[in-house]
Amino acid sequence: MAHFPTEFLDEVLVRTDIVELIARHVQLKKSGNNFMGLCPFHHEKSPSFSVSADKQLFYCFGCGKGGGAFQFLTEHDGYSFPEAVEYLAEKAGLAVPESREVDSGEQEKKKRALALLEKGADLFCRALMAPEGRAGLDYFKRRKLPPEIIRKYRLGYAPPGYGFMEKSLGRDARMQAQLEAVGLMFKGDRGYVDRFRGRVMFPITDRRGQVVGYGGRILDQGEPKYLNSPETPFFHKSELLYGYFEHRDEIRSRKLLVVVEGYMDVLAMAAHGLPVGLAPLGTAIGERQVREILRLHPEPVFCFDGDRAGRQAAWRALEKMLPVLAAEHGPRFLYLPEGEDPDSLLQREGSEAFALRLEQDAKPVLDTWIDGLRILAGSGPEGRARMAKKADSMLAAMADDYLSQAWRQEAEKVTAITLKTPPRAAPETVLRRPHPISKVPSLATPNQERFLAALLQNPQRIRGLLADEEKFMLDDAGLNQLYTRVLELAAANYNVAQALLLDFPQDERIPLWASQSDISDDEFEKLQLLMRERYFYRLLKQDGTLAEKQHYRYRWNEIRNKLEKVGQ
Ligand SMILES: [Zn+2]
Structure with a gap:
């Protein structure tokens, strides 16, 4: 993040309204000086998530x-820091300054590629609505997808035969090379040809809603049934989830997330009023995807076919889940009747019956684990031993110590065998991010923290500080660092709390201090005296000449008298 100049970041923030930004995801109600809403980062029934318009901060x-x-x-929408800066700068109409670290040629190339991927989605959409797209439209009609779903998810059609891209975008060699780079064409013996032919098209977006690739389902009997874009710098199959951008907010507000197998399942659910489905891109679900899913909602339901292949897929998903799973999570597994998928079930039973299945038939992950172990191990004493062995090795993959202990006890109950304590993997830092300062024992006193909070709440107070007050926090390195920066930022006329966060983005005390209930001027005066008292007391205890000591003692007593008067 170092490569954006602070002035530029400040300018971006000045032109950004955090209330508007957050209100797109969270329903906010005015409450005093702030706005309150239900926290999008944890589950709650009464609002404790506050957004301050004047400080431009949020805090839960x-x-x-x-x-x-x-x-x-970055935290909510999954942007990287540079992406967040670019996004807000663009919204504010500011040009991102070129920097040494970012190759602007690369940036340009990336922008062009993404524009081309958007263009591709448009072309497929238009083809679907044109006479040549009749076969595709018929397919979606047969699958009972209403026009609004077709529009919303930008479903499209790639006509059969070669030459669709060339016809649409011209036969320019540079253009064709670009189309190859984004996976829309590939180079065969006879030059560039279309990758997607005779298929209905599902554009796949990243977390920002940008088209980064496509899935295409063939309409005749050809192979493969589903074809995806190849891996490109933007399209990483193992990281993306179909429906993520479109359903993220619904998943959060309905507190329901259903992982299904295919694009059509996701769309059928949306068509039946359940826009909460996500699907991997034609491959088995991976660890990164599981992480993403649990981040979005801690209690997702994973749907699988009830047949043997479905149970195997469920087991694989469970294995991927172990390193990510924590006690706070409660994923469940739902096996559908054999030969059915969410699409077919919804057509046959309707959405209420399907919702009921999700509610009643989905089993906790622990049950799925025990059942799976049983099936794998077989019967008899040897079976129990095999089961215990397998359980032990799987428990070793778990990152959450408490959860693995709880699971171990369950497995021991079932097998009647004492499991070995599995060798512990290094604790997963991603699960619970340690507080950056907490490692160093903090010498900060509550008064010091409160004093800093008072300054952040009302930066006008900083102007009234005396020169020696710059040394108030010397006895706590972490706090002193924050404090020194606060004084610098105030002197340079920045929005102090916000600019402070640019330097200490991980320090969640900053938004806490700025958001907690207002510290009155009276209390601030008292805090200021307490700071001075501590400061002169420290000077008094240091080595010095007699004259210095006398001076410090005089000042110290003076402050103590004042403190007595204000009742401290
Ligand atoms: Zn929260």
Whole structure:
């Protein structure tokens, strides 16, 4: 993040309204100086998530998440920091300054590629609605997808035969090379040819809603049935989930997430009023995807076919889940009747019956694990031993110590065998991010922290500080670092709390301090005296000449008298 100049970041933030940014995801109600809503980062029934319009910060008093506009985009929407900056700069109409670290030629290329991927989606959409797209439209009609779903998910059609891209975009060699780079064409013996032919098309978006690739389903009997874009710098199959961008907010507000197998399942659910489905891109679900899913909602339901292949797929998903799973999560597994998928079930039973299945038939992950172990191990004493062995090796993959202990006890009950304590993997830092300062024992006193909070809440107070007050926090390195920066930022006329977050993006005390209930001027005066008292006391204890000592003692007593008067 170092490569954006602070002035530029500040300019971006000045032109950004965090309330508007957050209100797109969270229903906010005015409450005093702030806005309150249900926290999008943890589950809650009464709002403890506050957004301050004048400080341009958010803070959740329930789970402690907090930050500014950049942090909201990185934590909530999954942007990288540079992406968040670019996004907000673009919204604000600011040009991102060129920097040494970012190759602007690369950036340009990336922009062109993404524009081309969008263009491709448009072309497929138009082809679907044109007379040549009749076969595709018929297919979606047969699958009972209403026009609004076709529009919303930008479904399209790639006509059969070669030459669709050439016809649409011209026969320019540079263009064709670009189309190859984004996976829309490939180079065969006879030059560039279309990758997708005779298929209905599903554009796949990244977390920002940008088209990064496509899935195509063939309409005749050809192979493969589903064809995806090849891996490109933008399209990483193992990281993306179909429906993520479109359903993220619905999943959060309905507190329901259903992982299904295919694009058509996701769409059928949406068509039946359940826009909460996500699907991997034609491959088995991977660890990164599981992580993403659990981040979005801690209690997802994974749907699988009830047949043998479905149970195997469920087992694989469970194995991928172990390193990510924590006690806070409660994923469930739902086996559908044999030969059915969510699409066919919804057509036959309707959405209420399907929702009921999700509610009643989905089993906790622990049950799925025990059942799976049983099936794998077989019967008899040897079976129990095999089961215990397998359980032990799987428990070793778990990152959450408490959860693995709980699971071990369950497995021991079933097998009647004492499991070995599995060798512990290094604790997963991703699960619970340690507080950056907590490693160093903090010498900060509550008064010091409160003093800093008072300054962040009302930066006008900084102007009234005396020169020696710059040394107030010397006894705590972490706090002193923050404090020194606060004084610098105030002197340079920045929005102090916000700019402070640019330097200490991980320090969630900053939004907490700025968001907690207002510290009155009276209390601030008292805090200021307490700071001075501590400061002169420290000077008094240091080596010095007699004259210095006398001076410090005089000042110290003076402050103590004042403190007595204000009742401290
Ligand atoms: Zn929260």
